[in-house]
Structures are given as structure tokens and as C-alpha cells.
Amino acid sequence: MKKNILLLVLLAAFAFGCEDFLTEEPEIAVTNNNFWKNEKDVESAVYGMHSVFRTVFGDVVMLYRDRGMPFDFMNALWQYPSNNQPSYMWNASYPAIDWRNEYKVIAQANLVIDNVDRANLPQERHNYYLGQAYCIRAYTYFYILRAWGDAPLIKESVDVGEKARTPWQELADFAIEDLKLAAKMLPKARDLYDAGNVKVTSKQIPSSGTAHAILAHLYAWKAALNNEPELNKLSIAEADSVIKHGGYVLAGSPKEVCDVVMLGNSNEGIFEVDYQNMPGDLKGSGAFIAGACQRWPIQPLTTPATRRSLLRINNTTVMEMYMDESDERRDEYFYKLDSMAGVATSVTQGAAYISKWRGVVLNVGGSGDGTLKSYEDNEILIRLADIILLRAEVKAKMGDTPGAIADLNAIRDRAGAPLYSSAEGDLQEAIAKERDKELFLETGIRYYDIIRNGTFREKLRGKYKTLTEQDVADGGYYLPVGSGAFTNNTLMRQTLYWKRNGYAY
Known part of the structure; x- marks a missing residue:
């Protein structure tokens, strides 16, 4: 069962209550003088940070930012951003391109980092809370630099005033230093305890393994995007720390991935947005990728003929992805893929029935009795299979073919799929x-994989295919900067590519 974590919001309300957080004084200046007296105060502040993090990184708007999902049909709201034509659907104030919420997470982390010393905690407990704040801040900057590229660097809670965009490479270096500190300060996941000495099992609470896992991704990103191949060695070293020493274990089968890992807080999970079936805790029925693409047989009161009007993936596409019939993900991630493919398209729409998320929560009582309320599944940000396959990718780039194959085969073996053969071609x-297959539709994976590997013209849609080298240099695969970033900030500048393509700021 999922461990109930106390996600207090005591200080969440203090996290820059004004809209323009870059130019207004924080509202917590006076409050700080009367807070931070003991561990309970610090814990409240840290859980307030996690509350903001969960709100921001669990928001359905985030899913629209993943423009690499392999659906064959998308409605317009998903289609145009996936074609690199966001201005067709997203105006300059649309929430999906507004980074102010991410900066609220950073503001909350800065609040903890700048004030935790006031409580005079024992070193171990001081490090436990400070390490969490470093880790959350670093992950958020990593997310920002991948999504927008250059962005303001806010280092302290008192750092106010107009801000220009800092080169993304500097953001990356800042996040790397945060993560190095967090990795030293935080215990392993199995050794996390709260202020009441109760074991913490939520994978939203960072451990040393979380910091190492984010570092593995961050080094791989900077190695590829900034032409620093020497960083690949560091990516592998960080992945080694997770795989060999983190205490994480692969689930036994794809069925266990769906039933246990996707539900959350499993031994395979490393970093997650934690949701539980509690009043006010779950998102709405459509506020999860499953809510947009899963209907029958997971969603109650549906039939095979229930229309899927937002997102669909064709049977033929799935069969091409999972070519071998022994691959157990065919019949776990998709319900009866082969037999349902033989049913008339007037019923199936020619599409596979996705069934990867199974933590269904139903409405009880009233007119909606028995209908889908939401999913209890966590948002899985990083899990062990991801890190193993990332290490395989980086090893292959460095010429360690045997090591890359061993990592690739570890995931294939778990899935019951054939092991790698050189006859398959390029490793x-x-x-x-394999990352596409194993991490199918998991939050923000495929798009950033494609960008990291430079295959966007081959694998993405629409205008991604025609991006020139100059377009790329001008930020063609980043998001445009939303209008909120320009409020009372004369130093802000729009990404050059998007200034030419639909965004005037």
C-alpha cells in the first residue's frame, strides 16, 4: 500500500503570492523572522515545497509539452504542438508555455535553502531537508532548460528585480552543483525518515539515488546538446551509482510494471509525483495521460466501441513497435492487442486499447456513481529501467558495445523479448x-530522448522535419516563452525562432 505522506501547505501560500515573482518582494520576509525554530517548522516548509512541486509537475498542462508521443491520431489541442505549430492553439498567455509555476517551485526551494540554518538542527537532519531542496531546485532547472533553453537563474529567495535569460549551459552547471551537494547530503531511499522517525516510502521525497539519477540524465543532455562528449563518462558513473548502489530493483515482469510500478512508490521507482486516493488529492479524470487515451476496458462503463476522440495509436503502429509476439508488453500495455486487431474498425477505430495505468478510482454516490473519478497512479518521472537504458545509450555512444548490449538485454529479458542481435542493425x-517500448507514454520521456539524440527530423512531426540548422540554433525545438515572463521585465527576450513564428514578445 502507498505510504501516506504529509504534504503540508503551510508555506506554499508564501511562495511569491504575486503573479510577477521576478519583480516583487517575497511576502515571507516578516514571516521568516518568526519561523524556522525547530524541525517541525523545517519539515512543514519542505513539505510545502513538495506540495507546490506536485501541483506543478502533476499538472495535465505538462503533458501537452511532451510533443513526441507516438499517437497516430491527436485532436487539435495535441496535434499542433506536436507538429511544432503551437501558435495554432496556444496564444502567448497559454499555461503550457508559461514558466512561472516552475519558478514558484524554485522560489519554495530557495526559501528552504536560505533559511534551514535558522533551526540549528543536528547535521544529519539539516542535510536531510537541505538536500531535498537542492534536488528539487535542480530538477526544476533541468526541466526548464530542456523545455525553454535559456531562462532566468534565481539563486536566492531575496534575488528580485528584472531578469534576463541565462544561457542554458549555466543553468545546467548550477543544477549539477546542486545535485552533487544533494547526493552527498541525502541518504538512500530505504533510509529516509521524517521528523517523527517514521520511514518515508514516497518516491517524491528525494534520496541520494534521486540526485544521482537526475545527474545521469543532466550529464547526458549536456554532453549531447553542448557537444561535450567527455560528460558521457560522468553520466555513466552517475547511472552506476543508481544501478549498483541505489537499492533499486527491477520489477519482475511487465505485468508488475503496470500493476505495481505505475501505481507508485515501488522498488523500481526513483522519482515520482505521488498521488493517493484521499479527498482533494487526486486529479480529475482527464488530468492524466491515461484519462486522455485509455477507455475500455480500464475505464468503467465503457465498451470496445466507446469513442477515443483525443488520442489513438493504431494497431499496426503498436505491432511495428513490439514486433515480437513474445514481448509481454504487447498484452500488458495494450489489452488483447492481437485479438482486438481482428475486430471491425467500426468498433475499434483501428486503434489499440492502451491499458498501462490501472489505478482506477471511482465516484461513489450521486449521479456519477460508478464513473471514473481519477487514477491513483503516480506520475513516474524516473524509474530504474529508464536509467539502465540511458546507461546503455551512453555506453553505445562511447563505444562500449558489450556494456550497452548487456543493459539493453536486461530490459528485454524482463519483457520476455528476444535479446539483441547484430542483425538488428544500429545498436x-x-x-x-527499446526506450520507446519500455517507457511508452511516460511523462516527458520520448520527446527529450529524440532531441538528445538529434533524430527530431526523422521521428517527430510536421515542422520539426524541416527545421534548418539556423532554426535549431535559434531555439526551434524549445517552447516559446509565455507572455507572463515579460510583465514588468524589460530584460526578457523571446526565443528568436518563435519571434519569427507566431509569438511577438
């Missing part, structure tokens, strides 16, 4: 396809 492409 790096085989690993990329």
Missing part, C-alpha cells in the same frame, strides 16, 4: 526503440 537505434 543506438535499437536502444532508442
Whole structure:
């Protein structure tokens, strides 16, 4: 069962209550003088940070930012951003391109980092809370730099005033230093305890393994996007720390991935947005990727003919992805893929029935009795299979073919799929396809994989295919900067590519 974590919001209300957080004084200046007296105060502040983090990184708007999902049909709201034509659906104030919420997470982390010393905690407990704040701040900057590229760097809670965009490489270096500190300060996941000495099992609470896992991704990103191949060695070293020493274990089968890992807080999970079936805790029925693409047989009161009007993936696409019939993910991630493919398209729409998320929560009582309320599944940000396949990718880039194959085969073996053969062709492409298969539709994975590996013209849609080298240099695969960033900030500048393509700021 999922461990109930106390996600207090005591200080969440203090996290820059004004809209323009870059130019207004924080509202917590006076409050700080009367707070931070003991561990309970610090714990409240840290859980307030996690509350903001969960709100921001569990928001359905985030899913629209993943423009690499392999659906064959998308409605317009999903289609145009996935074609790199966001201005067709998203105006300059649309929430999906507004980074102010991410900066609220950073503001909350800065609040903890700048004030935790006031409580005079024992070193171990001081490090436990400070390490969490470093880790959350670093992950958020990593998310920002991948989504928008250059962005303001806010280092302290008292750092106010107009801000220009800092080169993304500097943001990356800042996040790397945060993560190095967090990795030293935080215990392993199995050794996390709260202020009441109760074991913490939520994978939203960072451990040393979380910091190492984010570092593995961050080094791989900077190595590829900034042409620093020497960083690949560091990515592998960080992945080694997770795989060999983190205490994480792969689930036994794809069925266990769906039933246990996707539900959350499993031994395979490393970093997650934690949701539980409690009043006010779950998102709405449509506020989860499953709510947009899953109907029958997971969603109650549906039939095989229930229309899927937002997102669909064709049977033929799935069969091409999972070519071998022994691959157990065919019949776990998709319900009766082969037999349902033989049913008339007037019923199936020619599409596979996705069934990867199973933590259904129903409405009880009233007119909606028995209908879908939401999913209890966590948002899985990083899990062990992801890190193993990332290490395989980086090893392949560095010429460690045996090591890359061993990592690739570890995931294939778990799935019951055939082990890698040189007859398949390019090893790096085989690993990329394995990431597509294993991490199918998981939050923000495929798009950033494609950008990291430079295959966006081949694998993405629409205008991604025609991006020139100058377009790329001008930020063509980043998001445009939303209008909120320009409020009372004369130093802000729009990404050059998007200034030419639909965004005037």
C-alpha cells in the first residue's frame, strides 16, 4: 500500500503570492523572522515545497509539452504542438508555455535553502531537508532548460528585480552543483525518515539515488546538446551509482510494471509525483495521460466501441513497435492487442486499447456513481529501467558495445523479448526503440530522448522535419516563452525562432 505522506501547505501560500515573482518582494520576509525554530517548522516548509512541486509537475498542462508521443491520431489541442505549430492553439498567455509555476517551485526551494540554518538542527537532519531542496531546485532547472533553453537563474529567495535569460549551459552547471551537494547530503531511499522517525516510502521525497539519477540524465543532455562528449563518462558513473548502489530493483515482469510500478512508490521507482486516493488529492479524470487515451476496458462503463476522440495509436503502429509476439508488453500495455486487431474498425477505430495505468478510482454516490473519478497512479518521472537504458545509450555512444548490449538485454529479458542481435542493425537505434517500448507514454520521456539524440527530423512531426540548422540554433525545438515572463521585465527576450513564428514578445 502507498505510504501516506504529509504534504503540508503551510508555506506554499508564501511562495511569491504575486503573479510577477521576478519583480516583487517575497511576502515571507516578516514571516521568516518568526519561523524556522525547530524541525517541525523545517519539515512543514519542505513539505510545502513538495506540495507546490506536485501541483506543478502533476499538472495535465505538462503533458501537452511532451510533443513526441507516438499517437497516430491527436485532436487539435495535441496535434499542433506536436507538429511544432503551437501558435495554432496556444496564444502567448497559454499555461503550457508559461514558466512561472516552475519558478514558484524554485522560489519554495530557495526559501528552504536560505533559511534551514535558522533551526540549528543536528547535521544529519539539516542535510536531510537541505538536500531535498537542492534536488528539487535542480530538477526544476533541468526541466526548464530542456523545455525553454535559456531562462532566468534565481539563486536566492531575496534575488528580485528584472531578469534576463541565462544561457542554458549555466543553468545546467548550477543544477549539477546542486545535485552533487544533494547526493552527498541525502541518504538512500530505504533510509529516509521524517521528523517523527517514521520511514518515508514516497518516491517524491528525494534520496541520494534521486540526485544521482537526475545527474545521469543532466550529464547526458549536456554532453549531447553542448557537444561535450567527455560528460558521457560522468553520466555513466552517475547511472552506476543508481544501478549498483541505489537499492533499486527491477520489477519482475511487465505485468508488475503496470500493476505495481505505475501505481507508485515501488522498488523500481526513483522519482515520482505521488498521488493517493484521499479527498482533494487526486486529479480529475482527464488530468492524466491515461484519462486522455485509455477507455475500455480500464475505464468503467465503457465498451470496445466507446469513442477515443483525443488520442489513438493504431494497431499496426503498436505491432511495428513490439514486433515480437513474445514481448509481454504487447498484452500488458495494450489489452488483447492481437485479438482486438481482428475486430471491425467500426468498433475499434483501428486503434489499440492502451491499458498501462490501472489505478482506477471511482465516484461513489450521486449521479456519477460508478464513473471514473481519477487514477491513483503516480506520475513516474524516473524509474530504474529508464536509467539502465540511458546507461546503455551512453555506453553505445562511447563505444562500449558489450556494456550497452548487456543493459539493453536486461530490459528485454524482463519483457520476455528476444535479446539483441547484430542483425538488428544500429545498436543506438535499437536502444532508442527499446526506450520507446519500455517507457511508452511516460511523462516527458520520448520527446527529450529524440532531441538528445538529434533524430527530431526523422521521428517527430510536421515542422520539426524541416527545421534548418539556423532554426535549431535559434531555439526551434524549445517552447516559446509565455507572455507572463515579460510583465514588468524589460530584460526578457523571446526565443528568436518563435519571434519569427507566431509569438511577438
